[in-house]
Amino acid sequence: METTRVACVSCGNKILPDTAARNNGLCGVCERKRAKLAAKAAMDNDILIIRYADEFSTLREMTRDVVRSAFLDLERLCAGECLYGLCIYAYKTVGGPPVFCGSTLAGFAKRESKLRADTELHKMLPNMPVQKIVFTSGKWSPYEWEYEAHRWSDFRAIVDYVENIAPKQDDNSPNELHAMALAAYVASLYDLDQENLFARHRQLSSLVLFCSDCESSDREWYQHASAKFLNPPEFFNIFYNESVVFDAAEEEHNRELLGDECQRRFNTYLQLVGRKSDGG
Ligand SMILES: [Zn+2]
Numbered sequence: 001m002e003t004t005r006v007a008c009v010s011c012g013n014k015i016l017p018d019t020a021a022r023n024n025g026l027c028g029v030c031e032r033k034r035a036k037l038a039a040k041a042a043m044d045n046d047i048l049i050i051r052y053a054d055e056f057s058t059l060r061e062m063t064r065d066v067v068r069s070a071f072l073d074l075e076r077l078c079a080g081e082c083l084y085g086l087c088i089y090a091y092k093t094v095g096g097p098p099v100f101c102g103s104t105l106a107g108f109a110k111r112e113s114k115l116r117a118d119t120e121l122h123k124m125l126p127n128m129p130v131q132k133i134v135f136t137s138g139k140w141s142p143y144e145w146e147y148e149a150h151r152w153s154d155f156r157a158i159v160d161y162v163e164n165i166a167p168k169q170d171d172n173s174p175n176e177l178h179a180m181a182l183a184a185y186v187a188s189l190y191d192l193d194q195e196n197l198f199a200r201h202r203q204l205s206s207l208v209l210f211c212s213d214c215e216s217s218d219r220e221w222y223q224h225a226s227a228k229f230l231n232p233p234e235f236f237n238i239f240y241n242e243s244v245v246f247d248a249a250e251e252e253h254n255r256e257l258l259g260d261e262c263q264r265r266f267n268t269y270l271q272l273v274g275r276k277s278d279g280g
Contacts, residue, residue, distance in 0.1 A: 010034075047264045051168045052180045056269055059181060062158050063088070063098065063188035070100045070151040071197060077147070081106055082205035086198070087142040088185045089212040098158060098185055099149040103139075105205055107146035111138040132245070140243040142212060175262040182218070182262075183269035185211050186226045190273055193230065208239045221263050229270060 005014035008027035015027045023031040050056075067088065074083075081104040090098045115121065115138045116130060125133055138144060162181055171177070189209045192198065201207035210227035213219045227239045 043261070046173065047261065048268055050268060050272070051171050051176060052165070053272065055165050056180050056184050056187075056272060059158070059161065059184035060187040060191070062161060063185055064191045066151075066154050066158060067100055067188055068192055068195075068197060070154060071102075071192070074100075074102050074147055074150050078102075078104055083198075083201045083207055084108065084205045085140065085142070085145070085208050085210075086189070087145075087210050087212055088189060089142055089214050090182060090185060098155055098181075099152045100155070101142035101145045102147040102150060103142070103145035108139050110146075111144060114138075128245070135242040136245055140239065143214070173261065173265070176265050178218075179262045179265035180269050182211065182213060182222055183266050183273070186229055186270065187273045189226075189230055206235050206238060208235050210239065218260075218262055221260070222266070225263065225266065225270075229273075 003016060006017055006020050006025075007013070008015050008020070008030055009025035010030040011027060013027050013029075019028060020026070026034060071086070083102050084105050085101075085103045087101045088098050089101065112134050115134045121133060121137070122130060128136075142148065162177075165177060167177065189211065193202075193209060198207055198209070208227060209230040210223055212226075213222045223243065224240060228236050231239070
């Protein structure tokens with residue numbers, strides 16, 4: 001016995017009445033498309049929700065206080081030397097310790113001559129100009145800086161705090177807590193800059209502030225997004241041009257990351273920065 005087929009209300013293809021009844025008149029293909037778009041819309045709305053505003057504010061303050069004292073200590077150690085870069089770097093795992101790194105112009109000069117003489121490294125990166133190697137592996141690689149993980153044990157309380165944040169019941173994202181923490185570190189550097197803590201280095205050596213996320217797929221966008229947020233455009237441009245590895249595959253990779261959920265959640269939290277707190 002022949003069943004009379006009906007037209008899909010979206011694409012017009014003939015389908016079984018059962019299918020139409022099950023899918024509100026849609027064929028299987030159109031129904032899957034609709035479900036996918038609905039899921040994306042739900043995700044887009046969810047990204048705008050801030051579940052950890054209190055935790056963000058606490059983490060921002062804690063990090064600010066620890067970094068302030070680490071910076072003052074570092075400045076004493078540098079004894080008049082100019083810092084050109086300061087960085088907070090975190091790890092992908094929530095609860096991974098953020099650490100604080102700094103580098104002086106004199107420190108970079110030392111690394112530069114070493115890197116220029118490092119023929120083994122040049123062989124490993126045959127397509128990269130030596131100048132680029134010097135910038136990416138020396139000048140803008142906080143993991144190589146002379147003040148790496150400065151006073152790291154002071155950050156233990158921050159680690160403990162982040163590790164003990166209880167996930168909210170409606171948080172189904174593996175990224176929101178992490179994105180919140182990444183944004184809080186940026187906010188803390190922003191606050192210290194507003195205090196004019198870095199003024200001397202800003203003036204004398206175009207000090208660039210940024211954050212990094214060690215060894216994770218968030219590293220590239222996080223470095224650039226934080227540097228863009230924290231620095232005057234002309235300082236950001238120096239950092240961007242010198243720290244980017246111009247490689248087509250990498251550029252493609254970066255473009256993919258631009259749509260990343262973690263980055264979009266990070267941007268949502270960053271909107272809290274600069275807003276004056278209530279009750280003042
Ligand atoms: Zn259809």
